[in-house]
Amino acid sequence: MPQVTMMLTPGFQFLALGVQAAFELANVLQGERYYTLSITSAEGGAVLSSSGFAVPTTRLDEAGPIDTLLLLAGLVPPPQQDEEMLAMVRARAKEARRVAGLCTGAFLLGQMGLLDGRRATTHWSYAQEMRKAFPQVKVEDDRIFINEGPVWTSAGLTAGLDLAVALVEKDLGREVAGAVARRLVMHHRRAGGQSQHSELLALAPSSDRIQKALLHAKAHLTDPLTVEDLAGVAALSPRQFSRAFHAETGQTPAKAVEQIRLEAARLMLEDSRLSLDQIARNSGFVDLRRMREAFMRHYGQPPQTIRRLSRAA
Incomplete structure (x- = not known):
């Protein structure tokens, strides 16, 4: 034994x-x-x-x-x-x-x-x-x-x-x-390659304005989500918004939006049977090539590998 x-x-x-x-x-x-x-x-x-x-x-x-x-x-x-x-x-x-x-x-x-x-x-x-x-x-x-x-x-x-x-x-x-x-009533078995934490939690903005902009981004992933768009949600000028955003999160708005899109795409990879093209569109990437490049930069693995690791569990 x-x-x-x-x-x-x-x-x-x-x-x-x-x-x-x-x-x-x-x-x-x-x-x-x-x-x-x-x-x-x-x-x-x-x-x-x-x-x-x-x-x-x-x-x-x-x-x-x-x-x-x-x-x-x-x-x-x-x-x-x-x-x-x-x-x-x-x-x-x-x-x-x-x-x-x-x-x-x-x-x-x-x-x-x-x-x-x-x-x-x-x-x-x-x-x-x-x-x-x-x-x-x-x-x-x-x-x-x-x-x-x-x-x-x-x-x-x-x-x-x-x-x-x-x-x-x-x-x-x-x-x-x-x-x-x-x-054990585990909601689902997680493969070893899954992400540990939420990008919104990791960014942890301190002001309501920046939080509101991030929540808007998460709810409207297929929109362009430019600095001007997010600044409007926060009721700040683009210049003020960019400064405040970086001061509170340590990230640029563009980088944070990419991370939120990546997290949404990863969850869809792990929990849905949508095609990679559909996931790219639903998470706001222009196309599958752009999503793949972002995955390689952030996770060091292409989307199909992360899906395979998840399904292995």
Whole structure:
């Protein structure tokens, strides 16, 4: 029976423990105990979570043979661990068939050097910090999870469930993984290539005028959406609008409109069966060629690849 071992660090986020449910449900659906589950830490004993609850653990180096090692950390990246602890975890990770860093747990993989030369993701708000800390890692902050050989990483906390279901699919097939997702009442299974966050949320304008212009853009994607159009919605001159927009969002209006169109197109790719030409028109791109160029600039992948990744799930 493959053993799935979770390793906790002090201050871990309690919600992350929920990924165990994917493996428990797989056992239920199989009608047998396919996976065994264990919760460990570097030193064993009770480990305090970020919310103040303590969870009993066994020592990682005393756990039996590990098939899948899941590393959990907190709402903020874990500090640099001492080398003795990292050496122990590194040894157990290399013995395992696969290892995953959930959310900020990816920083532990980085500290062990297991991400060097690999693609990895983490919560988008810590992606830049991860790039600085681990320059040998290709950090992709717009992915739900990434699988690089035996090493997996995921984005924010709920993305850990998507990763866990993907692990179940690797072991037991798509049908079982889909049944697990339904039991978990996951709205839909997200492929690893999906976007982590909303462009409107990322832009985060502070004034009602700029917010109103952005909401207008989202509701009228097939309109030209020139600076003059958006400035009129905001009741500002084009010059005033451009200045205010950049000051509040850090983007030009044209760049922000492209990002909103890209997000709309991506959602249509993932959730509809519209043709690529229809999606290009519905999201306000002049034609499929322009949409493809924008996808390559922003995501590094053409639209058809993102659709294929989504449908694979």
